Amino acid sequence: MFADKYIERVIRTRSHLCVGLDLILDRFPSVILERAEKMYGKTPKGAGHAIFEFNKLIIDTIADKVPIVKPQLAYYEKYDHFGVAAFWQTVEYAQKRGLLVIADAKRGDIGTTSQAYAEAFYKSTEDEWVSSIAVDAVTVNPYLGSDGLEPFVNLSIGNDKGTIILVKTSNPSSGEFQDQITEASGKSISESVCDYINSRSNPIGKYGFSDVGAVIGATYAKDLARFREILPNSLFLVPGIGYQGGDVEQLALAFNEKGLGAIISCTRAINYAYQTVGVSEEEVKASILKAVDSFNQSINSALIEAGKFFSDEVLM
Numbered sequence: 001m002f003a004d005k006y007i008e009r010v011i012r013t014r015s016h017l018c019v020g021l022d023l024i025l026d027r028f029p030s031v032i033l034e035r036a037e038k039m040y041g042k043t044p045k046g047a048g049h050a051i052f053e054f055n056k057l058i059i060d061t062i063a064d065k066v067p068i069v070k071p072q073l074a075y076y077e078k079y080d081h082f083g084v085a086a087f088w089q090t091v092e093y094a095q096k097r098g099l100l101v102i103a104d105a106k107r108g109d110i111g112t113t114s115q116a117y118a119e120a121f122y123k124s125t126e127d128e129w130v131s132s133i134a135v136d137a138v139t140v141n142p143y144l145g146s147d148g149l150e151p152f153v154n155l156s157i158g159n160d161k162g163t164i165i166l167v168k169t170s171n172p173s174s175g176e177f178q179d180q181i182t183e184a185s186g187k188s189i190s191e192s193v194c195d196y197i198n199s200r201s202n203p204i205g206k207y208g209f210s211d212v213g214a215v216i217g218a219t220y221a222k223d224l225a226r227f228r229e230i231l232p233n234s235l236f237l238v239p240g241i242g243y244q245g246g247d248v249e250q251l252a253l254a255f256n257e258k259g260l261g262a263i264i265s266c267t268r269a270i271n272y273a274y275q276t277v278g279v280s281e282e283e284v285k286a287s288i289l290k291a292v293d294s295f296n297q298s299i300n301s302a303l304i305e306a307g308k309f310f311s312d313e314v315l316m
C-alpha cells in the first residue's frame, strides 16, 4: 500500500517532510541556467534541461533526509513537452533514489476523462501504448463529485498508489466554497468530501491508514485538528508552511496519537533557500540541506512537545 510505504520511509528517515519541486526559472542558481542557455538558448528545451538538472541537484541533496517529494505539474507543463519530459525524468530519478513521488496535479473531470487521467499517472492500465513510469500518488480535485474521483480511487487501491483529495486547501480564499454549509446535509462541502473519503478508506494498512488521503492546509490549524477527528484513517498532505506562513508549532494537530499520518509539504522555502547569483552548486546544496534539516527539526520538535513523536513500537 502507498500508505504503508510512506510510513516506512518516515520511520527510516525520521522525517515527515515532503519537499515540493516547483520550478521557477528566475530563481534558479545562475550556474544551472547559464549552462542550459549555452546548450539550447532561452528555449523550452533549455528550460526542460535546467529543470531536470536542478531537480537532480535537489534530490541528491535530500534523498536520505525525507520520505517523499511533490512536483507540481503546472511548473513543468509551462515548458511544453520538454517540461513534461523533465517531470517524468524527475519522477524516475527520485524513485531510483528511494523517494516516493506525489504528482501535485489536482486532476478531476467526468468519469471517462478521470479514468484517462488516472491511467496517465498510475499506469495501471491494459493500454500497451503507455510507458511504465508511474507516480506513487496524485492530488485530485473533488468538485465534479464521486464519478470524477472513482477512477483514481479504484486504480490506486490494490496497486500501491495513493489518491489525495482536496478537502481544505491552504490558500486564503479556500473557504469561499469549501466552508459553505449545504442545507441538505447540514455539513460543509469539505465535510461532505470527508464522507466520501471515509466511504472509500478500505483497506487500511498496517499503520492505520488507507490509500485515500486528504489535502488539509497548514494555514488553518483549527481545521487540522477537526479533520484529524473526522478522518482518522487518512494520510493528510499538509501544504502551507514556509512562504504561506503556516505555523509549524501547530502541525502536531495533523497527526494521530502515535505521531503518524501527515505529509508536511514545503516547497519554495527549500527550493530557493540561497542567493541565486554567483553561488556554486555546492553552496546551493548546503543551503537546501540546511533548510531541510531545520524543517525536519522543527516538525519533530512540535511532535515531541505534543507528546506525539512516534516510537519504535509503531514498527511492531
Ligand SMILES: O=c1ccn([C@@H]2O[C@H](COP(=O)(O)O)[C@@H](O)[C@H]2O)c(=O)[nH]1
Binding pocket: 020, 022, 072, 104, 168, 169, 170, 171, 215, 216, 217, 239, 240, 241, 242, 243, 244, 265, 266, 267, 268, 269
Ligand atoms: O492546499 C494546497 C494544495 C496544494 N498546494 C501546493 O503546494 C505547494 C506550496 O508551495 P510553498 O512554496 O510551500 O508555499 C504549491 O505547489 C501549491 O500549488 C498548496 O500550496 N496548497
